[in-house]
Amino acid sequence: MIDAVQLVQNLVNGIGLGLIYGLVGIGFCVIYNASGIVNFAQGVFVMLGGMICATLLARFGLPIWLAAILTVPIVALIGVVMEVAVVRPMWTRGASIFAIILATLASQMLLEQVTLLTLGDQPRTFNSFTPGGPLMVGGVAVPYQLFWVLGCGALMVGGLWLFFTRTRMGRALRACSQNAEAASLLGIPVRRMMMLSFALSAALGAIAGILITPSQITAYNIGTPFGVNGFIAAIIGGFGSAGGAVAGGLLLGVLQALAIAFLGASFKNVAALSVLLVVLLVFPQGVFAGLKTLRASRR
Amino acid sequence: MTTPLLEIRDLSARYGHVHALKPTSITVAEGELVTVLGPNGAGKSTLLRAVTRLTPGPGTILFQGQDVSALPTHRLSELGIIMVQEGRGLFSEMTVRENLILGGYNAGGDAGELSARMERVFTLFPRLKERLDQTASLMSGGEQQMLAIGRALMAGPKLLMLDEPSLGLAPRVAAEILETLGELNREGLGILLVEQKAPLALRLAQRVYVLSLGRVVAELPSHEIKSHHDLARYYLH
Numbered sequence: 001m002i003d004a005v006q007l008v009q010n011l012v013n014g015i016g017l018g019l020i021y022g023l024v025g026i027g028f029c030v031i032y033n034a035s036g037i038v039n040f041a042q043g044v045f046v047m048l049g050g051m052i053c054a055t056l057l058a059r060f061g062l063p064i065w066l067a068a069i070l071t072v073p074i075v076a077l078i079g080v081v082m083e084v085a086v087v088r089p090m091w092t093r094g095a096s097i098f099a100i101i102l103a104t105l106a107s108q109m110l111l112e113q114v115t116l117l118t119l120g121d122q123p124r125t126f127n128s129f130t131p132g133g134p135l136m137v138g139g140v141a142v143p144y145q146l147f148w149v150l151g152c153g154a155l156m157v158g159g160l161w162l163f164f165t166r167t168r169m170g171r172a173l174r175a176c177s178q179n180a181e182a183a184s185l186l187g188i189p190v191r192r193m194m195m196l197s198f199a200l201s202a203a204l205g206a207i208a209g210i211l212i213t214p215s216q217i218t219a220y221n222i223g224t225p226f227g228v229n230g231f232i233a234a235i236i237g238g239f240g241s242a243g244g245a246v247a248g249g250l251l252l253g254v255l256q257a258l259a260i261a262f263l264g265a266s267f268k269n270v271a272a273l274s275v276l277l278v279v280l281l282v283f284p285q286g287v288f289a290g291l292k293t294l295r296a297s298r299r
Numbered sequence: 300m301t302t303p304l305l306e307i308r309d310l311s312a313r314y315g316h317v318h319a320l321k322p323t324s325i326t327v328a329e330g331e332l333v334t335v336l337g338p339n340g341a342g343k344s345t346l347l348r349a350v351t352r353l354t355p356g357p358g359t360i361l362f363q364g365q366d367v368s369a370l371p372t373h374r375l376s377e378l379g380i381i382m383v384q385e386g387r388g389l390f391s392e393m394t395v396r397e398n399l400i401l402g403g404y405n406a407g408g409d410a411g412e413l414s415a416r417m418e419r420v421f422t423l424f425p426r427l428k429e430r431l432d433q434t435a436s437l438m439s440g441g442e443q444q445m446l447a448i449g450r451a452l453m454a455g456p457k458l459l460m461l462d463e464p465s466l467g468l469a470p471r472v473a474a475e476i477l478e479t480l481g482e483l484n485r486e487g488l489g490i491l492l493v494e495q496k497a498p499l500a501l502r503l504a505q506r507v508y509v510l511s512l513g514r515v516v517a518e519l520p521s522h523e524i525k526s527h528h529d530l531a532r533y534y535l536h
Contacts, residue, residue, distance in 0.1 A: 168408045181353055181388065182388035185388070186376055187404045
């Protein structure tokens, strides 16, 4: 039987991982909010964030802050290239959303293979942003990196909320997802907005990748599991809400930690997919929107 | 001869193999309210979509004498060509305030200009001021149409094009909205109004085009429609 300290340790690990799922989920929401497209290459941005940052650190000996600052725009640029080369031509020719989503999945595979060929198949990692640690709390080890993930996650959620609700560009992005024709008629450059959403989403994925690499290592093929779990987090949160995605990610991370503690590590993905199935069956619009509707109907 | 506000020459549009708008020429003078009438499938909505390049097709579009045929949709708003779509085209999950602010997107974030335009909209549609924080989709049909027109006015139009603004509205509400359009026209705003059957729209209009099967089949001053028995029977009753 698992002891209490080990259980709390698993939960702390789950919270850290769940926050990362949430950050990946936010990336899904940004593109979905701007275009209605679910970008299945979102996980690859996480992988590229970690891999490029690790490469810059190892090959050029840059300090972590400089490597991170350089990595984010590089990955954002890859997001723009993906939008211009894959999504935009299909969008312009009136391809269905399903076809575009499938093309993003193909892009994920392509980018993984390009990474494999250029950076190799060896897993990479780098040191935590704050040396030392972990912080010991009653026998439970809380890595300093978790505080970085928490802080950056809170900044990203707050920043995105302000961006989407208080800025001209953020509102225009939301307008594009709700009615692209009407947005265009009001002077909003819809294509440019979609490009911006891919850049922003890729940048967010890169930040998640840089944050997670010190504790989870990275490799050319880690994009898919992070993408799948980020997607589940976004669905739990109601797809479209940044705060919902983070809450969904936390829930998923904690449930995975409990599954590992009580059922074994091999049940981690079973827990994630079971959660997804239950959410889709009970709250197809997301747990939080579903609970809100339930409360409203009881009044 | 003064330059028309809008001049369309031989504009046509297709949906796949369907030639929805055959080469069509119409004009709207500065400060004129022109109504386009026609039954379902006549090509009225396609005409507006072709002008705004949502459904681009061959032909020439001159706006205040400038050829705008090659411009993309979002650039037309900067020139002052604004369209209210059939079905209103609101950002339904956003509030009234957000819809109106987005209407003024081409003001480039100038808060003073946005505020002045919004006050003007509230003068015309006071109900929108009372509903500022309400989600657009939760409003009545009439209020949604007011919001759609208010949002279009936030863009500072020189030419306002409306696709069946009275569709699905109670007669009293439709009359109220069309009266407001008449007021805007009397202040000098050029309006191109598409309607199916609208005695009131005809009363407001100075000129009428009648479309059938994608072609203009009649062009006449609106007061003359009474003397055309077949048109009068179809569009005035």
